[in-house]
Amino acid sequence: MKLLAKFNILLILLFGVGLLFVSRLSRGFLEENAREQTLQQAKLMLSSARSTRDYTEQELDPLLETTPESTKRFLPQSIPFYAATVTFNHLRKDYPDYTYKEAALNPTNPRDRADQWEADIIDYFRNHPDKKQLVGERQTATGTSISLSQPITTNKSCLVCHGSAATAPPTEILTYGSANGFGWTLNEIIGAQIVSVPTAVAEGIASRLYHTLLIYISATFLATLAVIDLGLYFIVIRPVRRLAAIADLISNGDLDQPEFTYKGKDEIAEVTASFNRMYVSLKKAIQMLDR
Incomplete structure:
Protein backbone atom coordinates (compact mmCIF):
# COMPACT_ATOMS: atom_id res chain seq x y z
CA MET A 1 0.00 0.00 0.00
CA LYS A 2 1.31 3.42 -0.94
CA LEU A 3 2.43 5.85 1.75
CA LEU A 4 -0.18 8.42 0.72
CA ALA A 5 -2.97 5.83 0.99
CA LYS A 6 -1.80 4.78 4.46
CA PHE A 7 -1.66 8.38 5.56
CA ASN A 8 -5.17 9.05 4.23
CA ILE A 9 -6.58 5.99 5.96
CA LEU A 10 -5.07 7.15 9.25
CA LEU A 11 -6.53 10.63 8.85
CA ILE A 12 -9.94 9.27 7.91
CA LEU A 13 -9.97 7.04 10.99
CA LEU A 14 -9.00 9.96 13.20
CA PHE A 15 -11.65 12.13 11.57
CA GLY A 16 -14.28 9.44 12.07
CA VAL A 17 -13.52 9.20 15.78
CA GLY A 18 -13.49 12.99 16.11
CA LEU A 19 -16.74 13.36 14.16
CA LEU A 20 -18.44 10.77 16.36
CA PHE A 21 -17.33 12.63 19.49
CA VAL A 22 -18.35 16.04 18.15
CA SER A 23 -21.71 14.78 16.88
CA ARG A 24 -22.61 13.27 20.25
CA LEU A 25 -21.48 16.37 22.09
CA SER A 26 -23.14 18.86 19.75
CA ARG A 27 -26.48 17.06 19.38
CA GLY A 28 -27.57 17.71 22.95
CA PHE A 29 -26.26 21.27 22.86
CA LEU A 30 -28.10 22.05 19.62
CA GLU A 31 -31.34 20.55 20.92
CA GLU A 32 -31.16 22.65 24.08
CA ASN A 33 -30.29 25.74 22.07
CA ALA A 34 -33.20 25.12 19.68
CA ARG A 35 -35.58 24.71 22.62
CA GLU A 36 -34.39 28.01 24.08
CA GLN A 37 -34.77 29.65 20.68
CA THR A 38 -38.34 28.36 20.43
CA LEU A 39 -39.17 29.61 23.92
CA GLN A 40 -37.61 32.97 23.15
CA GLN A 41 -39.87 33.26 20.13
CA ALA A 42 -42.83 32.38 22.34
CA LYS A 43 -41.78 35.08 24.81
CA LEU A 44 -41.74 37.66 22.03
CA MET A 45 -45.22 36.57 21.01
CA LEU A 46 -46.48 36.84 24.57
CA SER A 47 -44.96 40.30 24.84
CA SER A 48 -46.67 41.27 21.60
CA ALA A 49 -50.00 39.98 22.90
CA ARG A 50 -49.49 41.81 26.19
CA SER A 51 -48.74 45.03 24.32
CA THR A 52 -51.89 44.56 22.24
CA ARG A 53 -53.92 44.11 25.42
CA ASP A 54 -52.46 47.25 26.97
CA TYR A 55 -53.01 49.30 23.83
CA THR A 56 -56.60 48.12 23.52
CA GLU A 57 -57.35 48.81 27.16
CA GLN A 58 -55.63 52.19 27.39
CA GLU A 59 -56.13 53.66 23.92
CA LEU A 60 -58.73 51.84 21.86
CA ASP A 61 -61.42 51.04 24.42
CA PRO A 62 -61.86 54.66 25.66
CA LEU A 63 -62.12 55.80 22.06
CA LEU A 64 -64.69 53.18 21.05
CA GLU A 65 -66.83 53.97 24.09
CA THR A 66 -67.46 57.45 22.69
CA THR A 67 -68.83 56.18 19.38
CA PRO A 68 -72.61 55.91 18.83
CA GLU A 69 -72.13 52.34 17.64
CA SER A 70 -71.09 51.24 21.15
CA THR A 71 -74.61 51.97 22.45
CA LYS A 72 -76.23 49.85 19.74
CA ARG A 73 -74.14 46.71 19.83
CA PHE A 74 -71.28 45.16 21.75
CA LEU A 75 -67.88 45.94 20.18
CA PRO A 76 -65.47 43.05 20.84
CA GLN A 77 -62.64 45.15 19.39
CA SER A 78 -62.62 47.05 22.69
CA ILE A 79 -61.89 43.90 24.71
CA PRO A 80 -58.21 43.07 25.38
CA PHE A 81 -58.92 39.31 25.23
CA TYR A 82 -60.39 39.66 21.76
CA ALA A 83 -57.77 42.08 20.45
CA ALA A 84 -54.82 39.95 21.56
CA THR A 85 -56.34 36.76 20.15
CA VAL A 86 -57.22 38.27 16.77
CA THR A 87 -53.80 39.91 16.47
CA PHE A 88 -52.08 36.61 17.20
CA ASN A 89 -54.22 34.83 14.61
CA HIS A 90 -52.82 37.23 12.03
CA LEU A 91 -49.33 36.51 13.34
CA ARG A 92 -49.91 32.78 12.89
CA LYS A 93 -49.85 33.25 9.13
CA ASP A 94 -46.07 33.56 9.48
CA TYR A 95 -45.76 31.20 12.46
CA PRO A 96 -48.38 28.48 11.88
CA ASP A 97 -46.91 26.09 14.46
CA TYR A 98 -47.54 28.47 17.35
CA THR A 99 -50.95 28.73 19.02
CA TYR A 100 -52.18 31.33 21.47
CA LYS A 101 -55.06 31.41 23.87
CA GLU A 102 -56.17 33.72 26.63
CA ALA A 103 -57.74 31.05 28.79
CA ALA A 104 -60.00 32.00 31.70
CA LEU A 105 -61.83 30.00 34.34
CA ASN A 106 -64.98 32.10 34.03
CA PRO A 107 -64.97 33.92 30.68
CA THR A 108 -67.77 35.81 29.02
CA ASN A 109 -67.03 34.25 25.65
CA PRO A 110 -67.16 30.41 25.78
CA ARG A 111 -64.29 30.33 23.30
CA ASP A 112 -61.98 31.57 26.06
CA ARG A 113 -62.95 28.93 28.63
CA ALA A 114 -59.91 27.03 29.88
CA ASP A 115 -59.45 23.35 29.10
CA GLN A 116 -58.36 21.11 31.94
CA TRP A 117 -54.63 21.51 31.32
CA GLU A 118 -55.07 25.27 30.93
CA ALA A 119 -57.07 25.38 34.17
CA ASP A 120 -54.16 23.63 35.89
CA ILE A 121 -51.85 26.42 34.72
CA ILE A 122 -54.25 29.09 35.98
CA ASP A 123 -54.54 27.32 39.34
CA TYR A 124 -50.75 27.24 39.54
CA PHE A 125 -50.59 31.01 39.14
CA ARG A 126 -53.41 31.49 41.64
CA ASN A 127 -51.56 29.33 44.16
CA HIS A 128 -48.23 31.01 43.39
CA PRO A 129 -49.05 34.71 42.86
CA ASP A 130 -45.35 35.60 42.88
CA LYS A 131 -44.73 33.55 39.72
CA LYS A 132 -44.93 35.55 36.51
CA GLN A 133 -44.12 32.85 33.99
CA LEU A 134 -44.43 29.10 33.60
CA VAL A 135 -42.86 26.73 31.08
CA GLY A 136 -44.39 23.29 30.71
CA GLU A 137 -44.77 20.28 28.46
CA ARG A 138 -47.77 18.13 27.70
CA GLN A 139 -48.69 15.24 25.47
CA THR A 140 -51.10 15.93 22.61
CA ALA A 141 -52.55 13.84 19.81
CA THR A 142 -49.72 15.00 17.55
CA GLY A 143 -46.90 14.64 20.08
CA THR A 144 -45.26 16.62 22.85
CA SER A 145 -45.98 20.34 23.05
CA ILE A 146 -44.16 23.11 24.92
CA SER A 147 -46.19 25.89 26.52
CA LEU A 148 -45.17 29.27 27.86
CA SER A 149 -47.69 30.99 30.12
CA GLN A 150 -48.17 34.26 31.96
CA PRO A 151 -50.98 35.11 34.40
CA ILE A 152 -53.81 37.52 33.62
CA THR A 153 -54.68 39.71 36.59
CA THR A 154 -57.76 41.91 36.75
CA ASN A 155 -57.71 45.68 37.14
CA LYS A 156 -60.42 48.30 37.52
CA SER A 157 -61.25 48.41 33.82
CA CYS A 158 -61.91 44.65 33.83
CA ALA A 166 -76.23 44.13 36.98
CA THR A 167 -73.60 46.77 36.20
CA ALA A 168 -72.28 45.30 32.94
CA PRO A 169 -72.94 47.13 29.66
CA PRO A 170 -76.37 46.16 28.26
CA THR A 171 -74.86 45.36 24.87
CA GLU A 172 -72.59 42.79 26.54
CA ILE A 173 -75.56 41.09 28.19
CA LEU A 174 -77.41 41.01 24.88
CA THR A 175 -74.42 39.40 23.17
CA TYR A 176 -73.22 36.89 25.76
CA GLY A 177 -75.97 36.68 28.36
CA SER A 178 -75.60 37.06 32.11
CA ALA A 179 -74.61 33.50 33.06
CA ASN A 180 -70.84 33.66 32.58
CA GLY A 181 -67.95 36.05 32.97
CA PHE A 182 -69.04 37.88 36.10
CA GLY A 183 -68.00 37.97 39.73
CA TRP A 184 -64.40 38.92 39.04
CA THR A 185 -62.63 40.82 41.81
CA LEU A 186 -59.86 43.39 41.72
CA ASN A 187 -56.31 42.02 41.33
CA GLU A 188 -57.60 38.47 40.92
CA ILE A 189 -55.78 36.01 38.65
CA ILE A 190 -58.62 34.91 36.40
CA GLY A 191 -56.74 33.39 33.49
CA ALA A 192 -53.49 32.97 31.64
CA GLN A 193 -51.92 33.89 28.35
CA ILE A 194 -50.65 30.65 26.86
CA VAL A 195 -48.45 30.16 23.80
CA SER A 196 -48.00 26.55 22.71
CA VAL A 197 -45.69 25.03 20.13
CA PRO A 198 -44.92 21.38 19.29
CA THR A 199 -41.50 20.17 20.38
CA ALA A 200 -41.13 18.99 16.79
CA VAL A 201 -40.44 22.63 15.88
CA ALA A 202 -37.41 22.77 18.18
CA GLU A 203 -36.36 19.29 17.10
CA GLY A 204 -36.56 20.36 13.47
CA ILE A 205 -34.37 23.40 14.14
CA ALA A 206 -31.84 21.25 16.00
CA SER A 207 -31.83 18.63 13.24
CA ARG A 208 -31.19 21.22 10.52
CA LEU A 209 -28.38 22.82 12.52
CA TYR A 210 -26.93 19.39 13.29
CA HIS A 211 -26.82 18.30 9.66
CA THR A 212 -25.45 21.68 8.60
CA LEU A 213 -22.70 21.35 11.20
CA LEU A 214 -21.79 17.86 9.97
CA ILE A 215 -21.68 19.09 6.37
CA TYR A 216 -19.36 21.97 7.27
CA ILE A 217 -17.12 19.73 9.37
CA SER A 218 -16.93 17.14 6.58
CA ALA A 219 -16.24 19.79 3.94
CA THR A 220 -13.52 21.29 6.13
CA PHE A 221 -11.97 17.86 6.63
CA LEU A 222 -11.98 17.08 2.91
CA ALA A 223 -10.40 20.44 2.10
CA THR A 224 -7.80 19.91 4.83
CA LEU A 225 -7.11 16.38 3.60
CA ALA A 226 -6.59 17.66 0.07
CA VAL A 227 -4.12 20.32 1.25
CA ILE A 228 -2.26 17.80 3.42
CA ASP A 229 -2.10 15.32 0.53
CA LEU A 230 -0.69 17.96 -1.81
CA GLY A 231 1.87 19.01 0.76
CA LEU A 232 2.80 15.41 1.50
CA TYR A 233 3.16 14.65 -2.20
CA PHE A 234 5.38 17.61 -3.07
CA ILE A 235 7.40 17.67 0.16
CA VAL A 236 7.89 13.95 0.79
CA ILE A 237 6.58 11.55 -1.82
CA ARG A 238 7.88 13.17 -5.02
CA PRO A 239 11.47 13.63 -3.72
CA VAL A 240 11.48 10.08 -2.35
CA ARG A 241 10.23 8.70 -5.66
CA ARG A 242 12.95 10.58 -7.56
CA LEU A 243 15.55 9.33 -5.10
CA ALA A 244 14.23 5.78 -5.45
CA ALA A 245 14.37 6.02 -9.25
CA ILE A 246 18.03 7.10 -9.17
CA ALA A 247 18.85 4.38 -6.64
CA ASP A 248 17.22 1.82 -8.92
CA LEU A 249 19.36 2.94 -11.88
CA ILE A 250 22.52 2.81 -9.78
CA SER A 251 21.66 -0.67 -8.53
CA ASN A 252 21.50 -1.78 -12.17
CA GLY A 253 25.05 -0.53 -12.79
CA ASP A 254 24.37 2.95 -14.15
CA LEU A 255 27.00 5.01 -12.32
CA ASP A 256 26.77 8.00 -14.64
CA GLN A 257 23.82 9.48 -12.82
CA PRO A 258 24.33 12.96 -11.36
CA GLU A 259 24.02 13.46 -7.65
CA PHE A 260 20.48 14.00 -6.49
CA THR A 261 19.79 17.63 -5.57
CA TYR A 262 17.30 18.70 -2.94
CA LYS A 263 17.07 22.13 -1.34
CA GLY A 264 16.18 22.37 2.29
CA LYS A 265 17.26 21.46 5.78
CA ASP A 266 14.62 18.90 6.65
CA GLU A 267 14.81 15.13 7.01
CA ILE A 268 14.47 14.60 3.24
CA ALA A 269 17.54 16.80 2.74
CA GLU A 270 19.46 14.71 5.28
CA VAL A 271 18.48 11.48 3.52
CA THR A 272 19.50 13.02 0.19
CA ALA A 273 22.89 14.08 1.54
CA SER A 274 23.49 10.61 2.99
CA PHE A 275 22.48 9.00 -0.31
CA ASN A 276 24.83 11.25 -2.29
CA ARG A 277 27.73 10.42 0.04
CA MET A 278 27.00 6.74 -0.35
CA TYR A 279 26.79 7.15 -4.13
CA VAL A 280 30.15 8.97 -4.28
CA SER A 281 31.76 6.36 -2.04
CA LEU A 282 30.36 3.57 -4.21
CA LYS A 283 31.73 5.12 -7.40
CA LYS A 284 35.17 5.57 -5.82
CA ALA A 285 35.18 1.99 -4.58
CA ILE A 286 34.29 0.64 -8.02
CA GLN A 287 36.92 2.85 -9.66
CA MET A 288 39.56 1.48 -7.28
CA LEU A 289 38.52 -2.09 -8.08
CA ASP A 290 38.75 -1.40 -11.82
CA ARG A 291 42.39 -0.35 -11.44
Whole structure:
Protein backbone atom coordinates (compact mmCIF):
# COMPACT_ATOMS: atom_id res chain seq x y z
CA MET A 1 0.00 0.00 0.00
CA LYS A 2 1.31 3.42 -0.94
CA LEU A 3 2.43 5.85 1.75
CA LEU A 4 -0.18 8.42 0.72
CA ALA A 5 -2.97 5.83 0.99
CA LYS A 6 -1.80 4.78 4.46
CA PHE A 7 -1.66 8.38 5.56
CA ASN A 8 -5.17 9.05 4.23
CA ILE A 9 -6.58 5.99 5.96
CA LEU A 10 -5.07 7.15 9.25
CA LEU A 11 -6.53 10.63 8.85
CA ILE A 12 -9.94 9.27 7.91
CA LEU A 13 -9.97 7.04 10.99
CA LEU A 14 -9.00 9.96 13.20
CA PHE A 15 -11.65 12.13 11.57
CA GLY A 16 -14.28 9.44 12.07
CA VAL A 17 -13.52 9.20 15.78
CA GLY A 18 -13.49 12.99 16.11
CA LEU A 19 -16.74 13.36 14.16
CA LEU A 20 -18.44 10.77 16.36
CA PHE A 21 -17.33 12.63 19.49
CA VAL A 22 -18.35 16.04 18.15
CA SER A 23 -21.71 14.78 16.88
CA ARG A 24 -22.61 13.27 20.25
CA LEU A 25 -21.48 16.37 22.09
CA SER A 26 -23.14 18.86 19.75
CA ARG A 27 -26.48 17.06 19.38
CA GLY A 28 -27.57 17.71 22.95
CA PHE A 29 -26.26 21.27 22.86
CA LEU A 30 -28.10 22.05 19.62
CA GLU A 31 -31.34 20.55 20.92
CA GLU A 32 -31.16 22.65 24.08
CA ASN A 33 -30.29 25.74 22.07
CA ALA A 34 -33.20 25.12 19.68
CA ARG A 35 -35.58 24.71 22.62
CA GLU A 36 -34.39 28.01 24.08
CA GLN A 37 -34.77 29.65 20.68
CA THR A 38 -38.34 28.36 20.43
CA LEU A 39 -39.17 29.61 23.92
CA GLN A 40 -37.61 32.97 23.15
CA GLN A 41 -39.87 33.26 20.13
CA ALA A 42 -42.83 32.38 22.34
CA LYS A 43 -41.78 35.08 24.81
CA LEU A 44 -41.74 37.66 22.03
CA MET A 45 -45.22 36.57 21.01
CA LEU A 46 -46.48 36.84 24.57
CA SER A 47 -44.96 40.30 24.84
CA SER A 48 -46.67 41.27 21.60
CA ALA A 49 -50.00 39.98 22.90
CA ARG A 50 -49.49 41.81 26.19
CA SER A 51 -48.74 45.03 24.32
CA THR A 52 -51.89 44.56 22.24
CA ARG A 53 -53.92 44.11 25.42
CA ASP A 54 -52.46 47.25 26.97
CA TYR A 55 -53.01 49.30 23.83
CA THR A 56 -56.60 48.12 23.52
CA GLU A 57 -57.35 48.81 27.16
CA GLN A 58 -55.63 52.19 27.39
CA GLU A 59 -56.13 53.66 23.92
CA LEU A 60 -58.73 51.84 21.86
CA ASP A 61 -61.42 51.04 24.42
CA PRO A 62 -61.86 54.66 25.66
CA LEU A 63 -62.12 55.80 22.06
CA LEU A 64 -64.69 53.18 21.05
CA GLU A 65 -66.83 53.97 24.09
CA THR A 66 -67.46 57.45 22.69
CA THR A 67 -68.83 56.18 19.38
CA PRO A 68 -72.61 55.91 18.83
CA GLU A 69 -72.13 52.34 17.64
CA SER A 70 -71.09 51.24 21.15
CA THR A 71 -74.61 51.97 22.45
CA LYS A 72 -76.23 49.85 19.74
CA ARG A 73 -74.14 46.71 19.83
CA PHE A 74 -71.28 45.16 21.75
CA LEU A 75 -67.88 45.94 20.18
CA PRO A 76 -65.47 43.05 20.84
CA GLN A 77 -62.64 45.15 19.39
CA SER A 78 -62.62 47.05 22.69
CA ILE A 79 -61.89 43.90 24.71
CA PRO A 80 -58.21 43.07 25.38
CA PHE A 81 -58.92 39.31 25.23
CA TYR A 82 -60.39 39.66 21.76
CA ALA A 83 -57.77 42.08 20.45
CA ALA A 84 -54.82 39.95 21.56
CA THR A 85 -56.34 36.76 20.15
CA VAL A 86 -57.22 38.27 16.77
CA THR A 87 -53.80 39.91 16.47
CA PHE A 88 -52.08 36.61 17.20
CA ASN A 89 -54.22 34.83 14.61
CA HIS A 90 -52.82 37.23 12.03
CA LEU A 91 -49.33 36.51 13.34
CA ARG A 92 -49.91 32.78 12.89
CA LYS A 93 -49.85 33.25 9.13
CA ASP A 94 -46.07 33.56 9.48
CA TYR A 95 -45.76 31.20 12.46
CA PRO A 96 -48.38 28.48 11.88
CA ASP A 97 -46.91 26.09 14.46
CA TYR A 98 -47.54 28.47 17.35
CA THR A 99 -50.95 28.73 19.02
CA TYR A 100 -52.18 31.33 21.47
CA LYS A 101 -55.06 31.41 23.87
CA GLU A 102 -56.17 33.72 26.63
CA ALA A 103 -57.74 31.05 28.79
CA ALA A 104 -60.00 32.00 31.70
CA LEU A 105 -61.83 30.00 34.34
CA ASN A 106 -64.98 32.10 34.03
CA PRO A 107 -64.97 33.92 30.68
CA THR A 108 -67.77 35.81 29.02
CA ASN A 109 -67.03 34.25 25.65
CA PRO A 110 -67.16 30.41 25.78
CA ARG A 111 -64.29 30.33 23.30
CA ASP A 112 -61.98 31.57 26.06
CA ARG A 113 -62.95 28.93 28.63
CA ALA A 114 -59.91 27.03 29.88
CA ASP A 115 -59.45 23.35 29.10
CA GLN A 116 -58.36 21.11 31.94
CA TRP A 117 -54.63 21.51 31.32
CA GLU A 118 -55.07 25.27 30.93
CA ALA A 119 -57.07 25.38 34.17
CA ASP A 120 -54.16 23.63 35.89
CA ILE A 121 -51.85 26.42 34.72
CA ILE A 122 -54.25 29.09 35.98
CA ASP A 123 -54.54 27.32 39.34
CA TYR A 124 -50.75 27.24 39.54
CA PHE A 125 -50.59 31.01 39.14
CA ARG A 126 -53.41 31.49 41.64
CA ASN A 127 -51.56 29.33 44.16
CA HIS A 128 -48.23 31.01 43.39
CA PRO A 129 -49.05 34.71 42.86
CA ASP A 130 -45.35 35.60 42.88
CA LYS A 131 -44.73 33.55 39.72
CA LYS A 132 -44.93 35.55 36.51
CA GLN A 133 -44.12 32.85 33.99
CA LEU A 134 -44.43 29.10 33.60
CA VAL A 135 -42.86 26.73 31.08
CA GLY A 136 -44.39 23.29 30.71
CA GLU A 137 -44.77 20.28 28.46
CA ARG A 138 -47.77 18.13 27.70
CA GLN A 139 -48.69 15.24 25.47
CA THR A 140 -51.10 15.93 22.61
CA ALA A 141 -52.55 13.84 19.81
CA THR A 142 -49.72 15.00 17.55
CA GLY A 143 -46.90 14.64 20.08
CA THR A 144 -45.26 16.62 22.85
CA SER A 145 -45.98 20.34 23.05
CA ILE A 146 -44.16 23.11 24.92
CA SER A 147 -46.19 25.89 26.52
CA LEU A 148 -45.17 29.27 27.86
CA SER A 149 -47.69 30.99 30.12
CA GLN A 150 -48.17 34.26 31.96
CA PRO A 151 -50.98 35.11 34.40
CA ILE A 152 -53.81 37.52 33.62
CA THR A 153 -54.68 39.71 36.59
CA THR A 154 -57.76 41.91 36.75
CA ASN A 155 -57.71 45.68 37.14
CA LYS A 156 -60.42 48.30 37.52
CA SER A 157 -61.25 48.41 33.82
CA CYS A 158 -61.91 44.65 33.83
CA LEU A 159 -64.59 45.04 36.49
CA VAL A 160 -66.65 47.35 34.28
CA CYS A 161 -67.69 44.35 32.21
CA HIS A 162 -66.99 41.49 34.60
CA GLY A 163 -67.80 42.82 38.06
CA SER A 164 -71.48 41.88 38.06
CA ALA A 165 -74.16 41.31 35.47
CA ALA A 166 -76.23 44.13 36.98
CA THR A 167 -73.60 46.77 36.20
CA ALA A 168 -72.28 45.30 32.94
CA PRO A 169 -72.94 47.13 29.66
CA PRO A 170 -76.37 46.16 28.26
CA THR A 171 -74.86 45.36 24.87
CA GLU A 172 -72.59 42.79 26.54
CA ILE A 173 -75.56 41.09 28.19
CA LEU A 174 -77.41 41.01 24.88
CA THR A 175 -74.42 39.40 23.17
CA TYR A 176 -73.22 36.89 25.76
CA GLY A 177 -75.97 36.68 28.36
CA SER A 178 -75.60 37.06 32.11
CA ALA A 179 -74.61 33.50 33.06
CA ASN A 180 -70.84 33.66 32.58
CA GLY A 181 -67.95 36.05 32.97
CA PHE A 182 -69.04 37.88 36.10
CA GLY A 183 -68.00 37.97 39.73
CA TRP A 184 -64.40 38.92 39.04
CA THR A 185 -62.63 40.82 41.81
CA LEU A 186 -59.86 43.39 41.72
CA ASN A 187 -56.31 42.02 41.33
CA GLU A 188 -57.60 38.47 40.92
CA ILE A 189 -55.78 36.01 38.65
CA ILE A 190 -58.62 34.91 36.40
CA GLY A 191 -56.74 33.39 33.49
CA ALA A 192 -53.49 32.97 31.64
CA GLN A 193 -51.92 33.89 28.35
CA ILE A 194 -50.65 30.65 26.86
CA VAL A 195 -48.45 30.16 23.80
CA SER A 196 -48.00 26.55 22.71
CA VAL A 197 -45.69 25.03 20.13
CA PRO A 198 -44.92 21.38 19.29
CA THR A 199 -41.50 20.17 20.38
CA ALA A 200 -41.13 18.99 16.79
CA VAL A 201 -40.44 22.63 15.88
CA ALA A 202 -37.41 22.77 18.18
CA GLU A 203 -36.36 19.29 17.10
CA GLY A 204 -36.56 20.36 13.47
CA ILE A 205 -34.37 23.40 14.14
CA ALA A 206 -31.84 21.25 16.00
CA SER A 207 -31.83 18.63 13.24
CA ARG A 208 -31.19 21.22 10.52
CA LEU A 209 -28.38 22.82 12.52
CA TYR A 210 -26.93 19.39 13.29
CA HIS A 211 -26.82 18.30 9.66
CA THR A 212 -25.45 21.68 8.60
CA LEU A 213 -22.70 21.35 11.20
CA LEU A 214 -21.79 17.86 9.97
CA ILE A 215 -21.68 19.09 6.37
CA TYR A 216 -19.36 21.97 7.27
CA ILE A 217 -17.12 19.73 9.37
CA SER A 218 -16.93 17.14 6.58
CA ALA A 219 -16.24 19.79 3.94
CA THR A 220 -13.52 21.29 6.13
CA PHE A 221 -11.97 17.86 6.63
CA LEU A 222 -11.98 17.08 2.91
CA ALA A 223 -10.40 20.44 2.10
CA THR A 224 -7.80 19.91 4.83
CA LEU A 225 -7.11 16.38 3.60
CA ALA A 226 -6.59 17.66 0.07
CA VAL A 227 -4.12 20.32 1.25
CA ILE A 228 -2.26 17.80 3.42
CA ASP A 229 -2.10 15.32 0.53
CA LEU A 230 -0.69 17.96 -1.81
CA GLY A 231 1.87 19.01 0.76
CA LEU A 232 2.80 15.41 1.50
CA TYR A 233 3.16 14.65 -2.20
CA PHE A 234 5.38 17.61 -3.07
CA ILE A 235 7.40 17.67 0.16
CA VAL A 236 7.89 13.95 0.79
CA ILE A 237 6.58 11.55 -1.82
CA ARG A 238 7.88 13.17 -5.02
CA PRO A 239 11.47 13.63 -3.72
CA VAL A 240 11.48 10.08 -2.35
CA ARG A 241 10.23 8.70 -5.66
CA ARG A 242 12.95 10.58 -7.56
CA LEU A 243 15.55 9.33 -5.10
CA ALA A 244 14.23 5.78 -5.45
CA ALA A 245 14.37 6.02 -9.25
CA ILE A 246 18.03 7.10 -9.17
CA ALA A 247 18.85 4.38 -6.64
CA ASP A 248 17.22 1.82 -8.92
CA LEU A 249 19.36 2.94 -11.88
CA ILE A 250 22.52 2.81 -9.78
CA SER A 251 21.66 -0.67 -8.53
CA ASN A 252 21.50 -1.78 -12.17
CA GLY A 253 25.05 -0.53 -12.79
CA ASP A 254 24.37 2.95 -14.15
CA LEU A 255 27.00 5.01 -12.32
CA ASP A 256 26.77 8.00 -14.64
CA GLN A 257 23.82 9.48 -12.82
CA PRO A 258 24.33 12.96 -11.36
CA GLU A 259 24.02 13.46 -7.65
CA PHE A 260 20.48 14.00 -6.49
CA THR A 261 19.79 17.63 -5.57
CA TYR A 262 17.30 18.70 -2.94
CA LYS A 263 17.07 22.13 -1.34
CA GLY A 264 16.18 22.37 2.29
CA LYS A 265 17.26 21.46 5.78
CA ASP A 266 14.62 18.90 6.65
CA GLU A 267 14.81 15.13 7.01
CA ILE A 268 14.47 14.60 3.24
CA ALA A 269 17.54 16.80 2.74
CA GLU A 270 19.46 14.71 5.28
CA VAL A 271 18.48 11.48 3.52
CA THR A 272 19.50 13.02 0.19
CA ALA A 273 22.89 14.08 1.54
CA SER A 274 23.49 10.61 2.99
CA PHE A 275 22.48 9.00 -0.31
CA ASN A 276 24.83 11.25 -2.29
CA ARG A 277 27.73 10.42 0.04
CA MET A 278 27.00 6.74 -0.35
CA TYR A 279 26.79 7.15 -4.13
CA VAL A 280 30.15 8.97 -4.28
CA SER A 281 31.76 6.36 -2.04
CA LEU A 282 30.36 3.57 -4.21
CA LYS A 283 31.73 5.12 -7.40
CA LYS A 284 35.17 5.57 -5.82
CA ALA A 285 35.18 1.99 -4.58
CA ILE A 286 34.29 0.64 -8.02
CA GLN A 287 36.92 2.85 -9.66
CA MET A 288 39.56 1.48 -7.28
CA LEU A 289 38.52 -2.09 -8.08
CA ASP A 290 38.75 -1.40 -11.82
CA ARG A 291 42.39 -0.35 -11.44
